[in-house]
Amino acid sequence: MDKITGAIVGLIEAVYGFLWGDLIHIPLPGGGTLPLSLLVIILIPSGIYFTIRTRFLPIRLFPDMIRATLEKSSQPQGERSDAAKEKSQGQKKRHAGKGSALSACQTLVVSTATRVGMGNLVGVVAAISAGGAGAVFWMWVTALIGSSTAFVEATLAQIYKEKDPLYGGYRGGPAYYIHKYIEEKRGGKPRRYVLLSVLFALSGLICWCGISQVISNSVASSFENAFHIPPLYTTILLVVLAAFIVLRKHATVKVLDVLVPIMAGCYFLLTVVLIALNFRQIPDVFGRIFSEAFGLRQVVAGGFGAVLMNGVKRGLFSNEAGSGSAPCAAAAANTDHPAKVGLVQALGVFIDTILICSCTAFIMLLTPASLTEGLTGMDYLQAAMDYHLGTFGVIFIAIVLWLFSFSTFLGILYYARSNVAYLFGDNWFSQTAYKVLALVMLFIGGLAAYTVVWDLGDVGVGLMTLFNIFILFPMSKKALAALRSYEDSRRVKK
Template sequence: MNEILTRIDGVVNAISGVLYMPWVPMFLIVAGLFFTFRTKLIQIRLLPESLRVVMEKPKTSGGISSFGALMVSTASRVGTGNIVGVSTAICLGGYGAVFWMWITAILGGASAFIESTLAQVYKRKDKKGHSYGGPSYYMESALGQRWLGVIFAVIIILTYAVGYNMLASYNLQSAFAGFSFYGDHTAFVIGLILAILFAICVLGGAHRLTKVTGALVPIMGVFYVIIAIVVVVMHANLIPGVFKNIFVSAFDFPAIFGGFTGSCMMQGIKRGLYSNEAGMGSAPNAAATADVSHPAKQGLVQMLSVFIDTLLICTATALMCLCSGVLPTEEAAGAPYVQAALQSSLGNFGPIFIAVSMALFAFTTLIGNYYYCEGCLRFIFKRTPSHAFMTGFRLIAAVIVLLGAMLSMSLAWDTADLFQALMVIINIPVILILGNTAVKTLKDYMAQRKEGKDPHFKAANIGLKQETDYWN
């Protein structure tokens, strides 16, 4: 069995290598720079505006607020990747990986605005008056390429129900590997418990997901950041040296290009993408559900989500580890490095806290990931699938969670890397083609704000000729 899994990992890693050298990094950086220029540095210029908009109530009673949609997308972003992903990037890529994670997030903020604004412009209305949408819908409506939307929907399902959920399950069980009770069957037991809890949640229906994630994500995120700050303050004398190492390592070009696949740049880009998902086309599925008066509002909110994830929580993990005085090594990649860093600062409480945090992060990641899959199924079948089909799909998704806990580290990460790369390869060219619509939408929003109005969008304001469910 192990030999078969090793061969599978070899194939997955080979395909992933082709996509990442150089297509995925090139697409992300070029698109991020292009949209940053077109939106006139929206990430900095309109950051205060995004903080204001996120607190707005839904336009209609019973609708999903910007904050609610933000929590759904953040549930999948803020997960085990913020702990284990950052640790893995540092241990395998060095200090400089942190810098390239920052770059991915800063440039990705502009891409996140574009894709989420497009999702709002082309969103659909269901029989109950609720909105839904995402990249598949703007591929169909704006490009007139339904076949491409179907392919993208399938890849999203593979990415989130398979790649990301298996990885979240693996990462959780790995957090318990350092405890004395961990044995040959512990991974199976942890995977089984997680799969059962996941099944109970998703079998209750997708509408419960927003409530669950909305309650757990802010609490666990704030508490985790507080602990990280405490550790950093305890080792404040090490902060200047840590930042020096981050920047020096980030620009060690001979090391970067001498072994690019394992370099700080590649590790930072891969783990930054896994963490914030900017440009992948995932968050727009949640953004389309928000009940807002102007598409640009949700674009700003989703841009904020990227910063919360990478510039706040991932940075908290990185500084907590690097300021602990514990040196990163390849052997400690993943949860062991984070736990060792916390144990050196907080004693035995450290590993226990990480295990509990991982449990919360993994659970919200799983249900946040699953949220995207139901919308994709509805697009593929042009309707909501039958109850029997959805029950079967949810049970299969739960089994995948169980299987993920028993994978090897390399196969879990390589599978997730492959599927997320496929999403980038499709979505980035599409938003580059359609980006002008989002830029016009932003200009319309800013024009109304300058007039002192609460912006309300009409498709005719930007010369949009396609029929839309909301904005005509």
């Protein structure tokens, strides 16, 4: 058993090294080098490319992002006609009706559950712990250029969505639009599987199992620090509550609709108040972020390369742009134009990184370095909250982490629905089996601090990004055409 475990860990670390390890070294003035990983080389240029192709969409169409988010659910004309026909015939509507499909805002809630979840606490803590204050700048850069990537992949998910016979409404995501693209390129002949789609779907399931372990591990650690509760008890409670929700057919979205706005709003307001109370230190914090972002000062984990790598890596883990996760939720939206869902998901990247992640980072960086020296992970964040709010801060962050983690787990299992269906067909057995597997991973992660847990999540999200991002380039013309169509329709209405 030890040999098997060792072999699995070795494989995970090898793939992690290939994706996130130093692939090339760029010489720097003074004799140093800038190490770049494969995914940094892929993500940054891709984000820049899509930002240019969408004509700087994150800035130019920001008001439209807000407008699309607040718009009520509306079915395409064809779907409304089908619905009316079924109603007139007295039939029960089984597929994409308003009761089962989601609004664009609801898909934002689902994707925000994972973005404004683990990434905003654990991901930011990991980035600053390993890469210093400068990592925050690169998280911002990743979010800014990633918004355009998020638009493209979410719009494609809408264009290629299909009806979901199990849950009702719609489903889709990269596995589906990759499949359609390969079919079209090979003459339109129907296929059961496409290799690239299979690889993406498997990578997603691996990633979400890894994240399940990170969730319980972080929650158990924070509760032990705050309440001195043994990890076993915290983990059991987390698993039981999660099982009660995810094993019920439609409970996930209902819970997230209530949980996400409340928890994100409370956390955001509290951190803004703390930042306002320390406003005199804000210029110093910005100075530290920008100076360390370009390696002007040595930081823990060693210079510019570590700062850039940790900022981009945790930025991706937090906002998910380009990884193909959020499109699994975006496909479920009921809308009259696919570009609207793309705009909503682009806004989600802003909400996650520019707002919530920055709040977490500032809380940590406003804490005297002498109080956090040598601390990593949740110990770092809880020490910062203890400095600002005393014992209440430690307890508050433990509860918030629990809520954020819980919403993340629910969100990733919503994502998993379409991937499981693609791989194993439309049946309740496979859907339930994956949920049980994720619950087992949730339990295991809470009982032991495995460093490989983060690696497993990073391997999964890295592979997903690898399989997704390259297909976005040839397929992006359809998303860009949808954007032009949307803008033309807006001009006509004006």
